Each structure stands twice: as C-alpha cells, then as structure tokens.
Amino acid sequence: MNDDFRAAVYAMVKKVPKGKVATYGQIAALVGHPRHSRHVGFALSSMPMSVKIPWHRIINSAGRISLRRRNWDSGGDDLQKVLLEAEGVRFSAEGKVNLRVYRWEGAPKKMP
Secondary structure, eight states: OOHHHHHHHHHHHHTSOTTOBEEHHHHHHHTTOTTOHHHHHHHHHTOOTTOOOOGGGEEOTTSSOOOOSSOSSTTHHHHHHHHHHHTTOOBOTTSOBOHHHHBOOOSOOOOO
16 A cells, blocks of 8 residues: 555545545545555555544445444544444444445536
8 A cells, every 4th residue: 555545535525525434445446456455554554643533434235334443543433433323323222333324426527
C-alpha cells in the first residue's frame, strides 16, 4: 500500500455524506482497486490523527462496525457507533446497519 493509494482512500472517504455509510470494499472499488478492502482498512487504521476525514462512516460489507486490533483510543468501536447514530444512522438489535437504507451510492460520475 503506497501513499497514492492512501491519498485516494482519504479523498474518497471525505465524499461520504453525513448520515450515510460505505463499505471498505466499496471504497476500494471506487478508488480503482477492487478486492483491496483490507488495504482500505489498513489505510484508515494507520491514518494520522491530524487527518480529518469521516472515518466512522466506513463499515464492513455485513453492515457492521469492524472490530479494531489497534486503536489510538480505547473504545473506538463504541465511538464509531456513537458518531454514526449522531448522524441519524440506526443499528438493528444485532448491531447491523441496513445497507439498503444507509449505503452511499458512490461518487457522482463526471459528465463527458
């Protein structure tokens, strides 16, 4: 994973609007690297604290918050849920987000 990939991931994550979520795989595909969802996760988990992007809007393909192995602040999984709920994203009793309702459809296509 190189700096260009990280920059592309960060730029795409910035586009996810408030109240919506995207999956790691969706971001990978949108930046031109389908099947690199883990690299998206690595890019977000290694993100410097000075980078201000809505990282909390990225979840796994099952509609769940992915547990973190390493966190700069304990309770990051709870923080992610709190941040999403504050934006109006609702979780089921099983802790899942309904992707049919809350999934962002992706970056708008540029007209030729």
